[in-house]
Amino acid sequence: MPQTVPRSGCSPPSASQGERAVPASPADLHHLLRFLGAASPPEPMLHSPPNPHSKPPPPYPEDNNLLERLYDFEGYPTPSPSSDEGSIPTVALQPASPYSHQFNSPPVYIKEEPNRLAVPGFASPYPLSPSGSCASYGSHNQYSSPVPQHEEYIDIEELLKENQILQESVQQNYITPKLEVEEPRDHILLRSALEDTTFQKRFNLKPIPLELGSVKMEESSGGDKPFIVPGTHIDHVLSMAIEQSKRDMDNTCTVLGIAADPMLWSTADVKAWVMFTLQHFNLPMVPTEYFAMDGAALVALTEEDFNQRAPEAGTTLYAQLEIWKAARHDAWRTSQWTEHQQPSPTPTPAGLPSADDMSDDEDSEPAGTSAASGVGKAKTGSTHIHLWQFLKELLASPHIHGSAIRWLDRSNGVFKIEDSVRVARLWGKRKNRPAMNYDKLSRSIRQYYKKGIMKKTERSQRLVYQFCHPYCL
């Protein structure tokens, strides 16, 4: 399997600047599209058309595994509170984020970007330290149990295939031409949604709608009408695109364990969001100290403030934040959101309403596994994830969760929970246990003492735990 994933870059069709009114659509859509347009990342992430004037510096030269880890983490399925069972990480699945996507000219198949798109399932299980002392457990089978499962990962080939089909139909149809020329900015969202086929599967649309459109086009016109999109169709597509956008944001909330409303973010949340966004857009890292502030402060920053702190990423960060801000007062997010939300707010120390979580629904893609086995059902793994496995997942993404949990002594499996509330919240989300808290989580960890999965550290320190050998790596 290729180590690649169809990734859409985050490039906005910023090529042309058409400005225009959005077709008949809900006002809120307007709003959203406006922000999405503004969110276009600065440069095309695709490799195809290498950006001439800006050299894309390897974002994380110092850490090639960063993204790998990031995706590895994202790869875990999120339980859906709603009905769909297992779920697969939309984030990883849809590199296509609502905010981005290249859609310029001829459809391009994204092909990896070394280091950046490593697919979790194929990545080495422990990218962090190939040299860890625990490596002594070397045999392959060793991973059978004490290792994070990868079954939930995505079937890249399938995605590529679908992407291809979709793109071809898009190419043959109207979308590209018309949008490119007339409404490049306002349809970023639509494009991303089209590019990302997951929503189609979700709604059983596959390429059908597009193809119908093309057929119709051929029949009905002599070719003079390159663009015949039944209004209903485009609206439908747009609404689905919005759905997708929502899911991506929700997913980000889930992955990071942060609230949807930036105003509620703690300093750690802000940091996590900034790091995540930078990575998502493949932007150079920025010293976290520059964003050492809580959500309220972040929201108060102006675009210039962002640019000062992050010359190369300020614009994108600002634009992204605008999207999040827009989403919070608003309607488009709640419109289709049927509740199933929060009856019981988990007590949060900082007084933060502990994340208003929005349900993380998530899609349903089964994911292929490199190992082939059980390709069909990936979801099982999500429900049965063990706490210790979950903790290791978090530990594997230091850039994202380093402020919540981190290794103190990786080789000996010693780690420290820096933010017990956050870790508990993440665990609760994963297990769909809204009432989870650190007290309960820690009780479970203690059970591991008897089971030999974890052990008490030499000198017990608060919030410091230690994995027993076979489990530490």
Add this chain to the structure above:
DNA sequence: CAAAAGGATTGGT
């Protein structure tokens, strides 16, 4: 006081 430690019980698979 928050966290560590465990006992006991319940609930889901």
Add this chain to the structure above:
DNA sequence: ACCAATCCTTTTG
């Protein structure tokens, strides 16, 4: 049966 979620009491730093 096994895990984890809950609840709760006691101890500890």
